[in-house]
Amino acid sequence: MFKHPEIEAILIGVGADLFKPNSVMLQNAELLLNYIDDINLERPGKFELTAADSLYLLWNAEGLEFHLECLKNGRIFYTFRKGGYGNATGSATIDEFIPMLESYLLIGIS
Numbered sequence: 460m461f462k463h464p465e466i467e468a469i470l471i472g473v474g475a476d477l478f479k480p481n482s483v484m485l486q487n488a489e490l491l492l493n494y495i496d497d498i499n500l501e502r503p504g505k506f507e508l509t510a511a512d513s514l515y516l517l518w519n520a521e522g523l524e525f526h527l528e529c530l531k532n533g534r535i536f537y538t539f540r541k542g543g544y545g546n547a548t549g550s551a552t553i554d555e556f557i558p559m560l561e562s563y564l565l566i567g568i569s
Contacts, residue, residue, distance in 0.1 A: 461485070461489055462489060462492075462493065463488075463489060463492045463493075465492075465505045465506060466485060466488055466489060466492075466506065466514075469506060469507075469508055469514070473508055478508055478512060479512065480512070480514070480531070481531050483531075483533040484513065484514060484529045484530065484531050484533070485514075485529075486553075487529040487533065487535060487553045488506055488514045488516075488529045490553050490557070491516065491527060491529070491535070491553075492506075494557055494560070495518065495520075498564070504516055504517045504518055504519075506529075509528065512531060513528050513529055513530050513531065513536075514528065514529040515527070515528045515529075516528075520564065521564060522541065523539060523540070523541055523563065523564070524539070524540040524541070525537065525538075525539055525540075525560070525563075526538040526539075526540070530550075533552065533553075534550045534551060534552060535550065535551055535552070535553060535556045536549075536550045537549060537550070537551070537556065537560075539563055547563070
């Protein structure tokens with residue numbers, strides 16, 4: 460059972476024959492949502508399943524746009540944008556990613 464029912468809804472809605480997530484991808488999605496909830500920022504979007512069997516979230520906060528994708532290899536693929544321009548992109552583990560996300564939220568993308 461997941462703390463965030465939207466993750467469970469993806470699993471139920473798509474079906475096991477079409478989407479085979481692994482535990483680390485689901486755990487990373489849950490950790491990202493927990494972090495967003497913990498800092499009390501609105502999250503208008505929700506995770507969507509991609510054609511590559513990953514979970515993608517578009518999140519806007521504090522004038523910034525975050526494209527976040529939880530991959531099966533346990534990494535987060537990310538792009539941070541401000542004003543429609545990509546300012547940072549890459550791939551990181553969840554332990555590397557959360558502090559990076561936090562610093563972008565605190566200082567903004569310059």
